[in-house]
Every structure is written in structure tokens, then in C-alpha cells.
Amino acid sequence: MSATAHHQDNDFLFKYIFSTDHKMIAKQFFLTGSLMGLVGMLMSTIFRLQLGYPGESFPILDTFMGDWVQDGVLTPDKYLALVTIHGTIMVFFLLTAGLSGTFSNLLIPLQLGARDMASGFMNMLSYWFFFLSSCVMIASLFVEGGPASGGWTIYPPLSALPEAVPGSGMGMTLWIVSMALFIVSSLLGSLNYIVTVFNLRTKGMTMTRMPLTIWAFLITAVLGVLSFPVLFSAVLLLFFDRSFGTSFYLSDIYIGGQALEVEGGSPVLYEHLFWFLGHPEVYIILLPALGITSEVVATNSRKPIFGYRAMIGSILAIAFISFLVWGHHMFVTGMNPFLGAVFTFTTLLVAIPSAVKVFNYLTTLWKGNIRFTPAMLFAIGLVSTFITGGLTGIILGDSALDINVHDTYFVVGHFHIVMGLSGTFGMISGIYHWFPKMFGKMLNKNLGYLHFWATMIASYGVFFPMHFLGLAGVPRRYYANTEFPMFDNLYDLNELVTIFAIIGASAQLFFIYNVFYSIFYGPKAPQNPWESNTLEWTTPVEHIHGNWPGEIPEVHRWAYDYSKPGAEKDFIPQTVPLSPDEIDESKEGIPIPGE
Amino acid sequence: MTELLILLAVLVGLIALGKLIRVMELASKLKGENSWEATDKDHKYQARLMPIFLLAYFAFIIWQIVEWGDEVLPVSASEHGVVIDNLMETTWIIIIPVFIVTHILLFYFAWKYAYNKNRKATFFAHNNKLELLWTAIPALVLLILILYGLSIWNNVMEPLTAEDEPLEIELYARQFDWTARYPGEDKQFGEASVRLIEGINMLGLDSADQNAWDDKYVKAEFVLPVDQPVQFYFRAQDVIHSAYMPHFRAQMNCVPGMTTRFNFKPTKTTEQMREITGNPEFEYYLMCNKICGAAHYNMKMVIKVVAETEYNNWIAEQKPFLAVEGLEEKASSDAPATDSTQTKIEGEELSAQL
Numbered sequence A: 001m002s003a004t005a006h007h008q009d010n011d012f013l014f015k016y017i018f019s020t021d022h023k024m025i026a027k028q029f030f031l032t033g034s035l036m037g038l039v040g041m042l043m044s045t046i047f048r049l050q051l052g053y054p055g056e057s058f059p060i061l062d063t064f065m066g067d068w069v070q071d072g073v074l075t076p077d078k079y080l081a082l083v084t085i086h087g088t089i090m091v092f093f094l095l096t097a098g099l100s101g102t103f104s105n106l107l108i109p110l111q112l113g114a115r116d117m118a119s120g121f122m123n124m125l126s127y128w129f130f131f132l133s134s135c136v137m138i139a140s141l142f143v144e145g146g147p148a149s150g151g152w153t154i155y156p157p158l159s160a161l162p163e164a165v166p167g168s169g170m171g172m173t174l175w176i177v178s179m180a181l182f183i184v185s186s187l188l189g190s191l192n193y194i195v196t197v198f199n200l201r202t203k204g205m206t207m208t209r210m211p212l213t214i215w216a217f218l219i220t221a222v223l224g225v226l227s228f229p230v231l232f233s234a235v236l237l238l239f240f241d242r243s244f245g246t247s248f249y250l251s252d253i254y255i256g257g258q259a260l261e262v263e264g265g266s267p268v269l270y271e272h273l274f275w276f277l278g279h280p281e282v283y284i285i286l287l288p289a290l291g292i293t294s295e296v297v298a299t300n301s302r303k304p305i306f307g308y309r310a311m312i313g314s315i316l317a318i319a320f321i322s323f324l325v326w327g328h329h330m331f332v333t334g335m336n337p338f339l340g341a342v343f344t345f346t347t348l349l350v351a352i353p354s355a356v357k358v359f360n361y362l363t364t365l366w367k368g369n370i371r372f373t374p375a376m377l378f379a380i381g382l383v384s385t386f387i388t389g390g391l392t393g394i395i396l397g398d399s400a401l402d403i404n405v406h407d408t409y410f411v412v413g414h415f416h417i418v419m420g421l422s423g424t425f426g427m428i429s430g431i432y433h434w435f436p437k438m439f440g441k442m443l444n445k446n447l448g449y450l451h452f453w454a455t456m457i458a459s460y461g462v463f464f465p466m467h468f469l470g471l472a473g474v475p476r477r478y479y480a481n482t483e484f485p486m487f488d489n490l491y492d493l494n495e496l497v498t499i500f501a502i503i504g505a506s507a508q509l510f511f512i513y514n515v516f517y518s519i520f521y522g523p524k525a526p527q528n529p530w531e532s533n534t535l536e537w538t539t540p541v542e543h544i545h546g547n548w549p550g551e552i553p554e555v556h557r558w559a560y561d562y563s564k565p566g567a568e569k570d571f572i573p574q575t576v577p578l579s580p581d582e583i584d585e586s587k588e589g590i591p592i593p594g595e
Numbered sequence B: 001m002t003e004l005l006i007l008l009a010v011l012v013g014l015i016a017l018g019k020l021i022r023v024m025e026l027a028s029k030l031k032g033e034n035s036w037e038a039t040d041k042d043h044k045y046q047a048r049l050m051p052i053f054l055l056a057y058f059a060f061i062i063w064q065i066v067e068w069g070d071e072v073l074p075v076s077a078s079e080h081g082v083v084i085d086n087l088m089e090t091t092w093i094i095i096i097p098v099f100i101v102t103h104i105l106l107f108y109f110a111w112k113y114a115y116n117k118n119r120k121a122t123f124f125a126h127n128n129k130l131e132l133l134w135t136a137i138p139a140l141v142l143l144i145l146i147l148y149g150l151s152i153w154n155n156v157m158e159p160l161t162a163e164d165e166p167l168e169i170e171l172y173a174r175q176f177d178w179t180a181r182y183p184g185e186d187k188q189f190g191e192a193s194v195r196l197i198e199g200i201n202m203l204g205l206d207s208a209d210q211n212a213w214d215d216k217y218v219k220a221e222f223v224l225p226v227d228q229p230v231q232f233y234f235r236a237q238d239v240i241h242s243a244y245m246p247h248f249r250a251q252m253n254c255v256p257g258m259t260t261r262f263n264f265k266p267t268k269t270t271e272q273m274r275e276i277t278g279n280p281e282f283e284y285y286l287m288c289n290k291i292c293g294a295a296h297y298n299m300k301m302v303i304k305v306v307a308e309t310e311y312n313n314w315i316a317e318q319k320p321f322l323a324v325e326g327l328e329e330k331a332s333s334d335a336p337a338t339d340s341t342q343t344k345i346e347g348e349e350l351s352a353q354l
Helices: A012-017 A024-054 A059-068 A076-112 A120-142 A170-199 A211-244 A266-300 A306-322 A337-349 A352-367 A375-395 A399-405 A409-439 A445-463 A464-471 A485-521 B002-030 B040-071 B079-112 B129-157 B270-277 B308-315 B321-325 B327-333 B337-353
Strands: B167-174 B177-182 B216-219 B221-225 B230-236 B241-245 B250-254 B262-265 B282-290 B302-307
Touching: A024 A059, A024 A076, A024 A120, A024 A409, A024 B327, A076 A120, A076 A170, A076 A211, A076 A266, A076 A409, A076 B321, A120 A170, A120 B282, A170 A211, A211 A266, A211 A306, A211 A352, A211 B230, A266 A306, A266 A352, A266 A375, A266 A409, A306 A352, A337 A352, A337 B129, A352 A375, A352 B079, A352 B129, A375 A409, A375 A445, A375 B216, A399 B079, A399 B129, A399 B250, A409 A445, A409 A464, A409 A485, A445 A464, A445 A485, A445 B002, A445 B040, A464 A485, A485 B002, A485 B040, A485 B216, B040 B079, B079 B129, B079 B262, B167 B221, B167 B241, B177 B302, B216 B221, B216 B321, B221 B308, B230 B241, B230 B250, B250 B270, B270 B302, B302 B308
Parallel strands: B167 B230, B221 B302
Antiparallel strands: B167 B177, B177 B216, B230 B262, B241 B250, B241 B282, B282 B302
16 A cells, blocks of 8 residues: 555655545645635625625626626626535535545544555545546636536536526536546545445454444445446436437427427436435535544543444434435425425434434533533534524425425525534534644644634524525525515625625634644644544654554554543543453444344 | 735734734743643633523524514415415424524533533443433424325325316416416417427417417416416426415426426415505515526516406406417418318407407
8 A cells, every 4th residue: 555655755746746645635635625615615705795785896806706797796697607616616525525535534544543545546546536626627617608507406408508508518518527527536535435444444443443433434435435426427418418419308498599409308307316416415424524523522521422323323324314315305396296205204204313413412411521622612513503404404304395495595594504514513623623633733722712603603694594584485596686575675684694604704714824824833733632532643643654653553442431430531542451340332332233 | 906905904914813823822831831722711711602602592593583584474375375384383393492402402511511620521321211212202203294294295286176177377487587378268278399489479389279379378477366276387498497486385396398287276365465464565476496597586477366357357358379479360371271171260269259
């Protein structure tokens, strides 16, 4: 694995660029993903300006955005373009590649006691495909007609016909190319994660001794491997429809002054294929965030995560059910109502394992000894957003209720809170927690506190009022709410949301500054700053290839022996052997059949 | 120039921030602390912020309800909508207490169990009974919601039959407007095809199909008689649109290449709704709710719900397809030779009726 890397340590190109070392690749994913996330966030503030102050002129936009704005006002076409690329970037580039790419890469080998990923080369390829994919996506902003503008779900025929919207020209082609590269990256990464988890665990690291982070990353990877190829086929067929005159998704269309020679296809087919990825994708985002939170909450509560096996069970249950619920995005597409009923049933089932997770987090906090690190704050924030957003999911998942809130701002509020905020909070929490492991330096806590509270307040300020917009019947993806008198009284709501969006975006400056300042000037990290049990804190602070200078340590216990009665300290690392009369907690709890 | 100043201000701000961190770091160093480890003071203050945040969060929600609660959609103007609203209310009644209790627990625990170096956390790793309890309770509650929801869903989506004597209307979507088509006296929609779209015949109605001759279509505004079930058919010309009629709790996508359906029975006239809402300018709207291009946000139709007699007067005033198109003559001369006589006769009958 690291055979090629050893003699290249001093070579800048191979150390920082074409590295096959999982720790460097994790950092590459982190920086690229976060940079993309920043672009996505800036886009949202720009279109929020239009929504909060419809038609008002912001001359500053003229300077940066050329003909996307006219007289300081974003054009409707480019509003849709921004919404589309914002969604694409946030869902895929930040919260899929940025989140899994960073933490699966960093933590799987370190927490399992492996010298590196199963295939370092594949891992490097995974990053470079991701990098290419990011470049293509950004490049699509600059082509004629602008980038894809059909919403991040790119439903045909809108996305298939350049006559329908300018972004469906070259911009859409690049979107498809970018996603194809992205899927390759995701598959290379996921296969690697799965193989590594199954084959490269150190001695004593049984499946039930793995930290919940690893369980979450493993199941996320399985979800990715099973669902991303379906998206690939979906966009491939779309590509054929666009470029080779097929009609998989097109039928009976009259546009641009003529009837098209397309017959027999159905856009609903695309919707099925898309959401077969699209829904598991939600959990591809959520599970790693929840895994990170489990680790952070347990460590900082100085308490074992409550119901370790139930947590694994709920991860497995969520993952399984997530493949059977895609139709809840399609209740009003004209899909057979019987299917709608089936999907309502499966969708509401997801609430059960989700509830178990929430109650287990709460019980973990109960009678804990909570250390308020910035990571812990973001983890608590995640539990709050997961509850808030999850509960409104019960409304949206119920087909009868969905009829009236489908595609309104109620949905926007719901998924931004449960997926966007939870995913982001999980990722940020992870960065605060494992920054010492990534960069060997410590982040400043006071900036962290500022960052958390500003973000937390602004987040709810942005997304909570959206529920009211939705209940008032405001559709999403509207360039302005000025055309319907029934929305006139909601002007101040939109303005408030925009103000909070700007505050929230600005608050990220604390984080960005903290990260870059600390990478260069932060205090050096101690060996085990959070007094954690897991294996990654036994590796040297300065990264070395192969992670451990000598033998890989052996594991003797699960990862959650915090505040164990009889122990002197409030944590016992996994490498410490069990004393003769000590219970192996990894064998406790809900019995597993066949164990 | 302004941009430059803003950029400069941001830069200065960042530098100031950097200096501030440096000062904080040096200060904590002097106190023998470091810049990353949470101190007793930090635990104390962060813990206090927990209940404060919780109260602020709840207060913010209450404020929003006061401020915008009146802006949510008024009472449903359709029969099934009332049933849906009841389900919604039931769901809220279940959700809100869960939201409040879990949030109180979350932030209370966080405040109550803040770090104290003299205390040790309670080692509490498993309890199968508890686990079972909070798996079973949500399962039970959700089962009720699922059964309740599905019974409503099945009723709402049940197509109308001839016994219901529905009024049939086709809503036709294209970039960026709506057309409503009524089947006319014969209660039969004429055939249509995208290949026949030409000039003013923007629905592509087939003039050779006699069912189409008396079809009536309107733009900008369409009218429904109150208390009569309406069977809607939806079609689209170019991309996917979605017919969203929020006041009636009705929504269905319009998909090119297929016909979709939805039905409801309006129960309140526009006038009645104006009284209920206290807004003399209140209108029902049909809006597009599936991203369809630049003017998506402005693709709408006004829906007027009126008494039956008023509806009958209105529909009688609308011109049928044949008259709109000026096809009377064309129909007689172009009709296929085999049934030209029949066509002619019916064509004349139609003209006579007009």
C-alpha cells in the first residue's frame, strides 16, 4: 500500500498532491469539499437577496456576476441556475464527498487499526475523480447559457431540452459529465471503505467493538455502492435523450414552435431512477453525521453511548428502509395511488429507528459529565435539528398530507433542517473533534463557541420560518413571491430569512479563519486531547505512513468504556486489556442471533 | 469603488479578528490555560446558554405563530380538504409534544450535567427494556398515523365515477400559462395531439374529432360551480408542471406524454371565502409548483367558485372550439370522405346551437 510512497516523502508533489496516504486524502477531500460548500453557501446568499428583496437592485452583484444580473437584479434564469447548483453542490460535493470523503478516509484506518486503506491507489483515484468532477461543475458556471437550471433533481424534459431553459444546453451536459465523474469517485471510495472495514481490522477489533463512526461509514458506503450506479444509469439515459435522439424520458412534446419527434418515453421513469438514489442519498449524508455525533457525544459526556447495539440496529434499519421509500418524493406525480400508499407505510417506518437514535442520544447525556467543546456543541445542535426536521418528515411522508405541502417551502424547511443542518453540524462537529488528528494542531475554542452560537441561531432563523411559508402555500423555486396577492403579507418573513442567511454565512468566517489560522499557528496538539478511547489517538501527532511506528496495537474492549466503575480515570482506551473480573461490554446488550 | 471599500473592510475585519485571537491566546496562556481546552468557566457559561437557547427557540417559534399564523392557508374550500386538515391537526397534536419534550430533555440534560471534575458520569450502557419501550411506543403511534393517513389517501385518490356526475375539466400546462378545457354539451373531450398544435389551436385539438368541436377552453381564469364534484385531467405540452390549488388542498403534476387525474368538490364560493378571510379581494389560485423555467413563478390562473346558475350562465357565454377556430367551414370541407355527410350534419347542428 505505501510501498510507492515511502521514498517520496520529501517530494512535494507526491506528499501533497498525488498522495496515496489516507490521512492526506482525507485532508484533500476536506479542503475541496469545504471550498465547494463555500461556493454553494455564497450562491444561496445571492438568491436569498432576490427572495428577501425581490426586484431590488444590488449594484455590487453587477461587479461579480456579469450578465447573470441586470441592473443589480438577478435574472430569473440565473436564479434557477443558482438554486440548482446550490443544491447539487451542497448535497453531493459538500455533504457526500466532503463529509464521507473526509471522515471515512481519516477514521476508518485509524479507528480500526489499519496501516492504510485496502487500496491506496484507488483511494487517490477517488479523490482525483472528485477533484475533476468539482472542476467540471464549476466550469459549467461559465459556459454559454449558464449552468444546469432544472433544479438539483434535473427532471427531464426541462433538463433534456435546451429550448426549455438556457441552462439545459452546454451547462447541463457538463452537469452530467461532472456527476458521472462524481459517481466514479464515490464508488472507488465506497468499495475501498467496505473492503477495509471487513478485512483490515486489527487484532481484537470485532465488529461489535467498532466505534459507531465506523459502523455509520460502512453502511453509508454500502448505500452508496447500491444506489449511485442507479443515478449513473439515470443520467446516462438522459444523456442519450439529449445527445442521440432517444426518448427514454420524452414523449409528446411541443416546444420552441414545433412538435418534437419523440414518442413513448416517460419523465416518471427518470423520477423513479433518480429517487432510487435520491432517497438513500439523504442517509448517505445523515448516517456519517450521526456516526460522528455518537462518538463526540459519548466522548464528551464521559459516558458510553447508550444502547450501542440498538444504535447499530437502527443504522441498519434506516439503511434498509431507505431503499424502499423513494416514492414518497412522487406522491403527486401521477404514480398509481396504491404505490403512494405503500410508500407512505415504508416512509413512516423510518421514524422508528430515528426515534430510537434520538432517545439514545438523550439517555447518553443523562447523568453524563458533559464537556462543552465546540464539537460537543455542534453535536447537541445536531440532535436538536434532527428532532426538529425529523418530526416534520412525519407530515411530508404521509401521502394525504403531502398533497398540499409537496414542493412548497415546508419541504425546503424540512430537508434543510433534517439533512442540511444535521449533515453540516455533524461535519463541523467532526472537524472540531478530529482537527488535531488531521493537522496536528488545535482549533481555538472561543472562536468555536462564537461560530456555534451564531450558526445555531442563524440556522433556525433561516429555516424555521420557511414552514410558515409552506403552510401558506408558497411553492419552492419561485424567483419572487410578488405575483400572487395571497403572499403579499409574507414579505417581511422573506426579508427576515434573508437577513439570517447573511448572518449565518458570515458566521462561517469564524470557522474559516479558525481553520486556516490554526493549521499554521495553532498550538500543537497533545496525544489525546479529548481523553478519548478510540485507536486514532494512539498514533503519533505528526503523520507517518502506516500510522503506527511499531506494531499495530491490539484491541481488548469496545470504544465506550467511559467512567467505568472501578476505573481510576474516566476513560479506558481500547488498547487496555480487560481486567479478569471486568465485563466485556461489547458482548452486552441486545443479543444478536447466532452469537 | 464601493466594492473596493467593502473588500477592504472585510480584510481589516479579518485582521482584527486575528489579532483578537492572538490576544485571547496570550491571555489564556498567562492564566496557565490553553486556547483549546474548555475550562470550568467555559463549562459553566456554555451550560447556562443551553436553557437560555431553549427558551429563546421556543419564544421565537411562538413569536412566529403570532406574527405569521394568520398567513397560513384559510379553512379548506374543498370537501376532502377538511378531512386532510383534520389529519394535519392530529399529526401536529402528536408531533408538537414530542418536539417540546425531547427539546426540554436535550437542553435540560446539557445544562444539568455540565462538567464537574469532582463528579463521575454514571456508567449506563444498556437497558433492553428501555430500548424496547421507545421502539414500541413510536411504532404504535406511527401505526395509528399510517392507518389514519392511508384511509384518507385512498378516499382522496379514488377516481369519480359516472354516478357522482362530475364536472370534467382538463388543465393544460405549458411554458408559462394554463388553459382550462371544458368538454362542452356532449361531455366528451375531443382528441388532441402535440402534432396538431398550430397557431391559435394551442391545445392541438383534433378538428376531425367531433367531440372536440364543442370543447370550450379558457385562459387566465376558470370557473367552478360550488358543491359539484370536479374530475380534473392534467396534461402538459413541454416540460413537467404541477397544478397546485392550495386552497382546495389539491395538487397533481402535469407530465408530457401522459394524463394525470385528481378530483375534489369545492364547497365554498369565492364570495364566501372573501367573507371568511375578511379579504374583499381574495381569489383562489391555480399555480405551477414544478420548476418549469424562467417564468415558473408567474404561471397562474384564477379559480372562481360560484353558484351553479352563475356557472351555467358563464359556461354558455364561452365560445366552443369550433367557433374560436373558425372551423365550421373547414370541418365540412376537410372531413374524411367516408363520413362527410354525418360530419356536415352535426356541424350544422352545432352551428345552429350557437
